[in-house]
Amino acid sequence: xxxxxxxxxxxxAAAGPETVRYGGNTSCVEVRTADGxxxxxxxxxxxxxxxxxxxxxxxxxxxxxxxxxxxxxxxLGFFAPFFERDRAVHIWGPPSTTQxxxxxxxxxxxxxxxxxxxxxxxxxxxxxxxxxxxxxIGPFRVSAALVCHPGPTVGYxxxxxxxxxxxxxxxxxxxxxxxxxxxxxxxxxxxxxxxxDVLVHDAQYSTVEYVDHVGWGHSAVTHxxxxxxxxxxxxxxxxxxxxxxxxxxxxxxxxxxCAGAAFPFQLVPGTEGLSMDVGEPQRGFREGSLD
Amino acid sequence: xxxxxxxxxxxxxxxSYLAVPIxxxxxxxxLLYYNEPxxxxxxxxxxxxxxxxxxxxxTAFTPTAEDGRPIPxxxxxxxxxxxxxxxxxxxxVIRGFDGVxxxxxxxxxxxxxxxxxxxxxxxxxxxxxxx
Numbered sequence: 001x002x003x004x005x006x007x008x009x010x011x012x013a014a015a016g017p018e019t020v021r022y023g024g025n026t027s028c029v030e031v032r033t034a035d036g037x038x039x040x041x042x043x044x045x046x047x048x049x050x051x052x053x054x055x056x057x058x059x060x061x062x063x064x065x066x067x068x069x070x071x072x073x074x075x076l077g078f079f080a081p082f083f084e085r086d087r088a089v090h091i092w093g094p095p096s097t098t099q100x101x102x103x104x105x106x107x108x109x110x111x112x113x114x115x116x117x118x119x120x121x122x123x124x125x126x127x128x129x130x131x132x133x134x135x136x137i138g139p140f141r142v143s144a145a146l147v148c149h150p151g152p153t154v155g156y157x158x159x160x161x162x163x164x165x166x167x168x169x170x171x172x173x174x175x176x177x178x179x180x181x182x183x184x185x186x187x188x189x190x191x192x193x194x195x196x197d198v199l200v201h202d203a204q205y206s207t208v209e210y211v212d213h214v215g216w217g218h219s220a221v222t223h224x225x226x227x228x229x230x231x232x233x234x235x236x237x238x239x240x241x242x243x244x245x246x247x248x249x250x251x252x253x254x255x256x257x258c259a260g261a262a263f264p265f266q267l268v269p270g271t272e273g274l275s276m277d278v279g280e281p282q283r284g285f286r287e288g289s290l291d
Numbered sequence: 292x293x294x295x296x297x298x299x300x301x302x303x304x305x306x307s308y309l310a311v312p313i314x315x316x317x318x319x320x321x322l323l324y325y326n327e328p329x330x331x332x333x334x335x336x337x338x339x340x341x342x343x344x345x346x347x348x349x350t351a352f353t354p355t356a357e358d359g360r361p362i363p364x365x366x367x368x369x370x371x372x373x374x375x376x377x378x379x380x381x382x383x384v385i386r387g388f389d390g391v392x393x394x395x396x397x398x399x400x401x402x403x404x405x406x407x408x409x410x411x412x413x414x415x416x417x418x419x420x421x422x
Binding site for chain 1: 296297300304405408
């Protein structure tokens with residue numbers, strides 16, 4: 001199972017010379033097995049470039065949305081397979097108590113926000129509420145669970161070929177806790193991440209910034225490190241970088257959070273374009289440190 | 292240990308910030324958490340009791356009606372909220388772990404999460420001082 005990061009930025013796309021290293025596109029991750037089966041995790045602006053890669057292929061495409069905030073769906077209207085006649089595309093999103101997924105997505109994919117309506121897309125589009133239990137998509141076993149973030153939001157655990165990936169791009173497990181970690185069964189998202197080969201996790205803020213953003217649904221870098229430690233993952237990929245953080249700031253925040261500390265996992269800064277085998281250690285990153 | 296549903300986690304976090312006593316149970320009525328204001332009325336810190344089966348907590352506080360009649364488990368507000376899945380309110384007298392009898396009023400609400408999942412119930416209660 002191979003993982004590729006097509007968008008690592010949080011909240012708002014942040015293109016510019018100051019963000020070329022970590023990337024400016026919002027959340028989108030491709031998960032692919034050796035037989036060519038593909039899952040797309042979130043459809044932020046990064047999904048546009050992924051769509052170009054998938055264009056013309058025959059395989060079914062499944063897009064798993066963690067939630068419907070704009071930075072996770074904005075790329076949908078520019079996803080090439082949507083415009084391929086008879087291409088099978090499935091979108092999975094968190095259930096709502098009031099509206100179907102189609103109604104909620106149509107708020108964006110309809111005028112005046114977007115010129116093309118969802119129903120006008122030529123692909124064979126199916127929409128699904130994500131089951132809050134294990135289910136299968138082709139060779140992938142998928143677990144979804146609601147996690148701490150404003151509005152219905154799920155995290156995912158994807159397993160295939162003996163490798164496991166946990167994806168929690170927008171997640172505030174520290175919310176309200178006096179300290180993180182606390183009792184494991186009271187930590188949001190922990191069951192999804194437990195023992196995963198790779199954890200892709202929200203690391204939006206510095207510890208100082210977090211103080212002014214409690215309840216916004218995101219984590220400080222130190223929270224991501226603590227969460228990964230208690231979850232016992234093999235690798236942590238930092239993700240959902242704040243749009244106001246340029247490349248130098250992001251590197252500095254990770255350096256500061258790691259200073260003098262040793263972690264029982266490999267820390268991989270989430271950079272746009274990064275691709276890795278989920279089951280294998282990432283070369284170029286030392287266990288428990290950044291460099 | 293099973294992961295708690297995020298709605299329960301958020302409920303506990305909210306309760307930990309509120310000044311009103313709150314008591315949280317799962318779908319079987321087992322105690323999951325009570326907050327600091329509740330500790331004062333129940334006479335023991337949550338850290339000392341931890342999670343507790345329904346059979347234990349429902350008798351530990353010897354709940355009685357205002358006329359002194361013992362209240363059976365199934366007539367407790369939390370039990371009714373869980374069994375009939377509706378809000379319930381009642382007044383009663385409890386004896387805390389500290390041995391002090393207190394007259395309290397309880398409002399219990401069922402907790403239903405995303406996907407209409409039944410998650411448990413929460414009781415908000417407060418001491419009533421007879422004037």
